[in-house]
Amino acid sequence: MALEMQRGTTVRTGGAPASAAPTTPEIDQLCINTLRLLAVDAVEKANSGHAGAPMGMAPMAYTLWTRFLKHNPSDPHWFDRDRFVLSNGHASLILYSLLHLTGYDLPLEQIKQFRQFGSETPGHPESLDTPGVELTTGPLGAGFATSLGFAIAEKTLAARFNRPGHEIINHYTYGLCSDGDMMEGVASEAASLAGRLGLGKLIFLYDDNSITIEGGTALAFTEDVGKRFEAYGWHVQHIDGEDVAAVQGALDAARAETARPSMIVARTVIGYGSPHKAGTNAIHSNALGAEEVKLTKHALDWPQEPPFYIPEDALGVFRRAVNAGRDAQADWNSRMDRYGAEFPEEAANLRQLISGKLPPGWESSLPSFSSADGAMATRKASGKVLTALMPVLQGLVGGSGDLAPSNDTFVKAYGALGNDGWDGRNIHFGVREHAMGSVLNGLALHGGLIPYGGTFLCFSDYMRPAIRLAALEQAHSIFVFTHDSIGLGEDGPTHQPIEQIASLRAMPGLRVIRPADANETVAAWKVAIESPGPSALVLTRQDVPTFDGATRAQQGVPRGAYIFSDPSGVAPQVILIGTGSELQLAVGARDLLAKEGIAARVVSMPCWELFAEQPREYRDAVFPPGAKARVSVEAGASFGWERYVGDDGAMVAIDHFGASAPGPVVLQKFGFTAENVADHARAVLRQLSPAAN
């Protein structure tokens, strides 16, 4: 395979990375086929996975990665790198191959271990498993939507920190996506938002291969995707995705278009090179089989042996990324130094944000409350926290899915990002919960920002896949869920969460925090800000009493559950456990019981996950194993509460849908009263000591 390097055809103009030295069409094909065959061999060895998409996308991936992508394989976390998003995560091998070939710390051995336990090459890309994987993808549409977060982060940080002559923040977000991505609603939400925001540095290549798992896309998908994206306000091009020059030209044009995000609709052939399976769904999610592998290698003029063969010449082209990336980052470092010399305060702030560390003493800005502040909805308290933190935490950005006035998520002293200029801190997400959740994850994964986003707790259902991805990749996203129970009132059953709290608690890797009053809300925000991963703040619409004891809340909330009050001088006979707006009912029941001489402990339990992390000693101090008389009260499903009330306890909960009526009426009708909690306590005590009654 003699290759003529001198026939350079592919020089790019306009800020081409240093890796974009000339290649020949022959070596282009060699590199592309390297990508194709690595996928074929890896899927064949695992006897599992998706080779078809990588085979078809290889020319696009090759062109993007060797001629456009600004990255440093030696430092996958370099802040000003371009972000690459493989939205169709099932094509993971194209990414793993690119990472290996361009010199990331991902040995070929890992590709041979594709889809094996403990490998760095899981079936779908997992950001925590593999260096260079920016985000976890696989659930379709998610990567596309998350990419907005990268692009928004870049654009707002650039607006805030760049200065004339100092383009410190200047990178692109490039992505590959598939028919499946385009069909998912979350991608539609995101595309519309991206169009509104004019994300000119967001560029996607759409692998339009006409094949899905069930057969031809036309079975279910005949829309004009390009026209749809034009309607969203995108810059749209149509190309032959197997043609390197066409891909290059389209990417150049996409970069030249700075006011609109770009969608390059690229016609490709799934399983390109496979004589019998190319262009069919037989190659979508199955190994090719030994015979077809043989025929494919023959068709692509590839040696049959060894498997996982990487020609030296191809490797050489890909590996140019190592030096190019090192040089690019070194250049950026020196530019950062010059920037710091000229703009020391801005540079210090930016470095602080990039570090991901919180500025020293930030927590002194947190407000505290007393009973003198009167009753206050925890959503209101949350709004006060945000207002207090915005000046001190410059990374904080966020908004709502068109419920900002209800969620109390709009901080008035700041503008709206993309509406009032790009240095705004508020984001209008529109009625797009799923995209909002995805964008939050992208903002968090980009680095430099701490994103939050609000909707009603009930509509957390719409964004559940995004919450799960945040949990899976430990994105530092903060979900603000207000209107957290039937107590929201008149909007009725469609808006009243029942099972949502339990459903979120069941998810690994997510902290669900339901504060009881203003001070617990402050502490909840502090936990969420300091958490490495995602948190869900679960907040009331309705007013709740503000309890005195800010310190108690500050110390208690981070432990998940704490003794809110104990009877004085006597041992408690019963433990009343409340969360959120129902803590007041536990307190009320305590007082009712006290009149009858029954001594009750009140436990406030804002966060199960934090409590489960406490040492056994602490947990046993809050819930002594011998103290069997326990009653929980929470205006949500009882599901799961046996964990804390035990066999002898009782739960005041709601295991059916709500009703439309004023909040206090609904709560009262469904048993959320201090008297009913006290009744349950009496019943539990009777059951435990029948003789005594």
Place this chain on the structure above:
Amino acid sequence: MALEMQRGTTVRTGGAPASAAPTTPEIDQLCINTLRLLAVDAVEKANSGHAGAPMGMAPMAYTLWTRFLKHNPSDPHWFDRDRFVLSNGHASLILYSLLHLTGYDLPLEQIKQFRQFGSETPGHPESLDTPGVELTTGPLGAGFATSLGFAIAEKTLAARFNRPGHEIINHYTYGLCSDGDMMEGVASEAASLAGRLGLGKLIFLYDDNSITIEGGTALAFTEDVGKRFEAYGWHVQHIDGEDVAAVQGALDAARAETARPSMIVARTVIGYGSPHKAGTNAIHSNALGAEEVKLTKHALDWPQEPPFYIPEDALGVFRRAVNAGRDAQADWNSRMDRYGAEFPEEAANLRQLISGKLPPGWESSLPSFSSADGAMATRKASGKVLTALMPVLQGLVGGSGDLAPSNDTFVKAYGALGNDGWDGRNIHFGVREHAMGSVLNGLALHGGLIPYGGTFLCFSDYMRPAIRLAALEQAHSIFVFTHDSIGLGEDGPTHQPIEQIASLRAMPGLRVIRPADANETVAAWKVAIESPGPSALVLTRQDVPTFDGATRAQQGVPRGAYIFSDPSGVAPQVILIGTGSELQLAVGARDLLAKEGIAARVVSMPCWELFAEQPREYRDAVFPPGAKARVSVEAGASFGWERYVGDDGAMVAIDHFGASAPGPVVLQKFGFTAENVADHARAVLRQLSPAAN
């Protein structure tokens, strides 16, 4: 207010319902303002709700309901009625007013009780609460997507049952929708699918009022909605939505277009008539206030008193629907009789479907299995059940979100609906889980069909809002969720459900059934078919042993949990509870323990909800209160299992995300082995009787 009835201007041609007698522009305005002011007064009295949208949409609603909608207020369930969908459910008052005014059994007193406990006028329309409300709406986008189910049901039933000269099934699905609906991804998914299917009798009016809760829609939403819908393949018109003649003309044109669904983009004014709040977000979700109510009534030339005033002339126009509807249904009844005379078998089949009753003896078609059938994934068993039931249950239709080969939901003997003609029974939903769930609900609510739809259990997250609506409105939708645990293997954490089973169990009104083998799968399908509301079938990707004892499964599954095996001659010392693919581990552990002389009961527990419905006697027989040694095993989150294992029990579960590797490896690595279950049983027994060990 003298009205000249003779200046008729609005006669429609082409099958106009009898109610569409001429009116004058003056009486049109009177009727329209009646709708507007009823909304204003009701929101004012409740001091809660949304008057702005009804005020702006009133001309469209009036025109549609008095000149097009075929319905019979005296029989809201008449099968061949047009279906009306209010997708922006927060505008519920427009629907309640129309129902009252056109003569449904919804007294004015109910409108005065808007948003009060126990009224028939909840904040958002609830199909179980109010006669004439076809579906529950409020969560945005849902109504729009669900409407496809109505239109698909009409089209397929028409294709299957109509005969030349006998248009027995012939009705439209009309809807109103809002900016919020258009922003939600589920609407995009549905619109694309509707375009693919060419649902010519699906007609939406889009209330394009430029206002959302946060302010002008342009804050977040600048796309060209009309162009987007053209890209989906819809017929799109743009009109002034406050102009009755324009609305009428557009609806005529939409009906004339039979090959494509129609979207009428109607520019309207939110809060039309309110001098200070029209066209602003101040009127989106707040009462107008006494002064503005006064000014609005003045501006619309309306008497200040009494509130809830309905002019006789307006009522007269609306109430024409009573006679017109009665006549229309009577005509249909006689046409059905003629149809029955000519096509007795078809008519009998159609009447059977309309009745919602299952044909006698249908269950004799259910297969049964024995150990001789060998190991079989429950998804495969499910596919066999579908294949067996399709001929006998003619209402059964369904498909998958592009995972039919994996979900085993495609029944090969039948065509694909919309692809191979409209009498097909399989549906290609595309990669659109949320729309699929919504469409299933629409198919179910339409009547005549029993819909099912498949995806991976993990992606039930994408359609969770639709599942919740099914539970809330008790739609008879059957959700087929395969790949139900980490046992699916190589696809890894993004595809491996952990918390999904618990999250679904936490939802009221849904039966979650996780069968252990082929026979339990048969029984699970029987339960799902016979259930009044929705069920979720949770099925394995991987093979599981087929246990002998089809009768045991048939009898046991409907009770939710049952004694799978008991030690002979001795009382069990420990109860091992398994669900789905883990029942085999409980059985294996039983055998291991038996070798040590430990007698174990095995309980199979496919459905918590059914078990909870059993009498206490039965429940105590399965789990005797004194039998404290219990171990559950389920390859999902432990969340909630304390309910059945109790304080002294143990759970073999997985409370973290999974891993990419072959299924048996993942299961083994994370403790899903008979040996580990036995270990837990030994530990539980030791704990309970420390002296004995």
